[in-house]
Amino acid sequence: MTQAFDIVVLGGGTGGYIAAIRAAQLGKSVAIVERDKLGGTCLHRGCIPSKALLRSAEVYATMLESERYGIQAESVRLHFPGVQARKQGIVEQMHKGIQFLMKKHNIQVVYGNGRLLSPSIFSPRTGSVSVEQEDGEIVTLVPEKLIIATGSRPKSLPGLETDGHAIWNSDDALGMEELPQSIVIVGGGVIGVEWASMLNDFGVQVTVVEYSDRLLPAEDSDISRELERLLRKRGVQVITDARLLTETVQKEEGAVKLQIERKGELQQLQADKMMVCVGREANVEDIGLHNTDVKITNGFIQVNEFMQTAESHIYAIGDVSGGLQLAHVAGHEGIMAVEHSAGQTPRPFPHHEVPRCVYTRPEVASIGWTERQAVDRGYEVKIGRVPFAAVGKAVVYGESDGFVKVIADKKTNDILGVHMIGPHATDFISEAALAQVLDATPWEVGQTIHPHPTLSEALGEAMLAVDGGSFAI
Structure with a gap:
């Protein structure tokens, strides 16, 4: 089955569905290809579920300190299954909202694995997108313009793979059924410090290991120092300027043991769990980029200021394009890409004008x-x-x-x-x-x-x- 559209969006995350809505607002026929669920990482494995957990952690911490406000609350207990149920309910509510928006704007959603194909007799100029659906059926979409919004995934350390049991990434942590007693978080960037703050509020003994000389190395140094001071005040152990020796990581008897090197000295750490938060990498594999002239540098798709790739009809937005890996950036890039593809002149925004947020306490x-x-x-x-x-x-x-x-x-x-x-x-x-x-x-x-x-x-x-x-x- 072959269908033609003005715009096809490969990926239904924040950037993808916002781009699709903008295209529909401009009167374009639009299809989104999504292999999992609309909303992508932000809704299902990132922004929304993690902030739901952070909110529960904040409320719990406040209730434990309620006497500061003149309120005596006895037997305050954390019911973690209820925390997870609330998180999932929020995700499902938001997911239904996105599905409604797709119907409202008459955007066709095609579920399956999408891959770019070379130009053919059916699409001599732009190529097409082949979508392999769950039942094995192949649907071919022929776009005038294509927007790649395939997002990213947690990055692993060379020689150390996460297993979802003893060694987590942020995706694994979101699905935990019970809290560990202790955890070592490798990486003191945004994701690492948010999890450190949250788990500390839930009563977990937290150690953060950061390769740089400070937490949040991309932020102002005064901010980094203050956050480290406040986390330490709450009981979080922070070890900066330290390198994890991946070959020393051992899993045994319900614990993870590891060594770090700091200023030439070795230090042994042990915890129930270990969490790796060392950034994210773009999803550029197995989407057919080899059938195009789209260029990849350092694992990300090369784009110009309007998110246009080396092929003028193909755009790339969000995490896959190598800019700031933020949902609101992906959304604005999607709007800009659509408007540029429609012949408008959107204003490119410099990345230093983008607000950055970290949801610690x-x-x-x-x-x-x-x-x-x-x-x-x-x-x-x-x-x-x-x-x-x-x-x-x-x-x-x-x-x-x-x-x-x-x-x-x-x-x-x-x-x-x-x-x-x-x-x-x-x-x-x-x-x-x-x-x-x-x-x-x-x-x-x-x-x-x-x-x-x-x-x-x-x-x-x-x-x-x-x-x-x-x-x-």
């Missing part, structure tokens, strides 16, 4: 350059910094750790970066993102009236503090 959120990045690029910077302890709402919440840091250019007064660690930081980083899009100055954001008492006052005060005008410090 407290949360981390940032946009723009770190202080080091700004200095390395030749900027003469001025800094505004306000602690959440100076903000009434944070004190009322009982979550006054952390701060907001604003980096600005001394010469032009442009905002170069905003970095936050504190309660609900991910909820108001968008104000800083809007400020960058509008090219606002710290003074302009500071002059914007922030209601009192709110957590957003911390951002407004930090903007004023750039020029010494804060009323909070």
Whole structure:
């Protein structure tokens, strides 16, 4: 069976289904090829289920400390099967929502393994997509434009494969039926520290091993230091500047033993489980790229500023294209790719204008350059910094750790970066993102009236503090 479409999207994750919806809004005929479930990694193995678990962990931690708020709660117990059931219910609810959107926009969803085919008599210019369905039937889709949105998967360490039992990746951890007593997390990036924070709140003894000299090495160093301090305060063991010796990993009697090397010395670690969080790699295998002129560099598909590959009718978006591996980035890239393929002129967005969020306790959120990045690029910077302890709402919440840091250019007064660690930081980083899009100055954001008492006052005060005008410090 052969069907023709204006646009075919290979992959139904966040980037893929948003691209499909945008194409339908522009009046295009659209099909999505999905080998598993619509929503992809974000909905089923990433953003949504992990944040559901993090929320349960946060509530549990708050209830254990309820006396701080004048509330005596006896016999607070964690029922982990209930936590997992809530997580799965949220995922299923969101999944149904995406399925509804596909029907609403008349987008055809074809389930199966899709592979790109070379041009033929049926598709002499663009080639086609062969979809092998579960029952063995082959469906051929002929697109005018093709968007590859096949996403990514957890990366393994050379010589160390995860087994889903003693050694986990983030996918495995989401499906755990019971909590371990202890765990070693290899990797102190975003995924690693989120799991460390969550499992610590659930009562697990957590050790984080990070190869870099600090946690969250892509974030501002002040943020990294504060997060490490707060995790240590909660009892998380953090070991930075350390290298895992994969050949030493042993699984025996319900435990994992391993050695790390730090500053020339060996250290033995042992825990019930080990979790590997060392990044993600693109799903570029077995999708027929060898039948095209699409180029791959360092495991990712090469694209231009409009997400266009070496073949002008083929686009690649999201994790598979090698940019920031964030769901909201994939969605915006999908919109941009569709609009460009339709002859419009979308605005390419530089990656330093993308808000980044880490859902630890407290949360981390940032946009723009770190202080080091700004200095390395030749900027003469001025800094505004306000602690959440100076903000009434944070004190009322009982979550006054952390701060907001604003980096600005001394010469032009442009905002170069905003970095936050504190309660609900991910909820108001968008104000800083809007400020960058509008090219606002710290003074302009500071002059914007922030209601009192709110957590957003911390951002407004930090903007004023750039020029010494804060009323909070």
